[in-house]
Amino acid sequence: MEFLINQTFNGLSYAALLFLLAGGFTLIFGVMKVVNIAQGSFFLVGGYVGYTVFSLTGSFYLGFLGACVVIGLLGITLEHLFLQDLANQNLRMMLMTMGMALFFQDLSLVIWGGNPVNLAVPIYLTQIIRIERFNFVIFRFFMIGAAALLFTILWWIQKKTRIGSTVRAAVDNAETSEGLGINVTLVKMGVFGIGAALSAFGGVIACGFLALYPGLDFELLPYTFVIVVVGGMGSLTGALVGSIIVGIIDNFGKALFPEFSYFTLFVPMVLVLAWRPTGLFGRK
16 A cells, blocks of 8 residues: 555656646647657756756746746747748658757757756755655655646636637637737747746756756657657647656556566557547547
8 A cells, every 4th residue: 555655646746747848748739730859858958957047046946937938938939940931841840840859969968968967956845744654755746736736827828818719729720810810920939938938847847856967858758759649639638637647657667567667658558549549638
């Protein structure tokens, strides 16, 4: 029983980290219909930026703010300069994001070096809460709470506000939306920036939870693909549910079958695709 509860809690906290990466990925796909290979780079560079801001200011939360602002603006700039002219050319857009990912990985290696870096989280987040005979690290609660809060905010904006209605209109029919006065180009830039900032937020958490090093972006990218396929491409709710499924299964797989842990990662994807090819919350 103790093993079950501990591994489930660890899986949920890991799922929170995966959601911050997969959520940004699926937001961008939902609007631009492009598989953004550079999403992992936003995660990696965002973590490095947060680490640098923390080193300069000593503020854990300024690290989050700095990373989100810098990477959000970077995402908007990249979309405007390199992806805007490739609209409706999905393969070329995907290859362009692949080139971005390789560039940022090498740039990270040049600037921050190849050694893993860790961000020192505040002491109160490293303390342990004891519930009966179970011990839980507060930082893992922080990860889960941050992911839940960001999902709630994004879901509310997407479903309950005029901004969300504008984005949905641009996704469903870009030509009609432009005829109604919606600036579809601006919508794409904004969503790309938000998706990049969300991944940067996850990168800062990863810097405190794991460690950052060049190559981590490509190690986590397969998890992102599995999550969005399981949850449904373009669905924020699907990204959340998919992250929980993948996070828990992967955590139990590494604990019980370490030699087959990478194989267990793809089990939920195969099962869901066999039953529902569009994913749990995807649309045709």
